[in-house]
Amino acid sequence: MSTPQAMLPAVRRPGTIMAALIATLVSAAAGVAAAITVFAGGTNMVKSLLEDPAVQARLGLSDDLLKTAQDLGGDLYQQVLDQAYATLSARAVFGAVLAVLLLVFAVLALGAALWARILITVVGLVAVSLQLLVVTDVATSSMKLFGLLVVASTVVAIVLWWLPANGRYAKAAARLPHA
Template sequence: MSAISAGPSTSTAVRRPGLLTAALGIVVVTALAAIANGVMIATGGKELIKELLENAGLGQLSDADLDLASQLAGYDSLDGFVSAFTTRGYLVAGAGVALLLFGLCMTKAATWARIMVTLSSVGVMVFSMVVLADETNGTMAGLSLLAIVGGILAIIFTWLPANGRYAKAVR
């Protein structure tokens, strides 16, 4: 018996579609924007809150003024306000990390990875909307908008038919 087949070879390398590469790029950029925004919010602390309130037109604020502003915003103390603000940062950063990890698992367009990218994109968009709807500065708002638009594009590009065909061909 010969090791050479008489028929044509059916085993050809399947190329990754450009749309999958674009989806991966969008996912990475969106995740990095969310992570950067979350880290900035989580580490900002009292100084960031003071800056945001001063930019809202409240002028120079002392610690007592910050405590009063926190109580007017519905929190028990300034520590409660800082804690809520920090939690928002952790949520945005955590959703961004999940999106990045599942996006990197999507290189072969596996269905489970595409589902997880979709779910984590929704998480990034929801938490970015929460940040955008609350006290923000220009950088936080820009990163939130980038994460929201990127999340929408990530979901669209993830489920394009070419990616599904590639996933079937790679199996």
């Protein structure tokens, strides 16, 4: 004889799952914000980056060299700007896709399923790697800020998703009969 479902004890979702979800949401929002920063800035953002003395020194450029490049061929200079913007845009698109994937997998992981937590971990580590590249490469201060926020919140989220309470919750929820 089976026990009626109403008599079975309810399994409470631990607060660590909601904390992990919030950390993942922060990561996804910061990833999308970083992408928006790139698209809103366009090639003008690249021009302003190239005018920064710190960026010039890092790239081995100078104001004189950039001025000469502009004077010799405006089209050539524009191609350089377009190529740099294309690189930043590709990173932004990849970052936005990773942010959406993190969001989707986080919603799917509300039941603390092992496969969903594994996917969050893998996608999260790729997102962290990408944002570390952005932070350590030539980028605006807002791109670096959002990148650091993605790194920090994703690391926190990954740790929270793997806390023992979540595993116990997943096992307890799996033992309950499904309606």
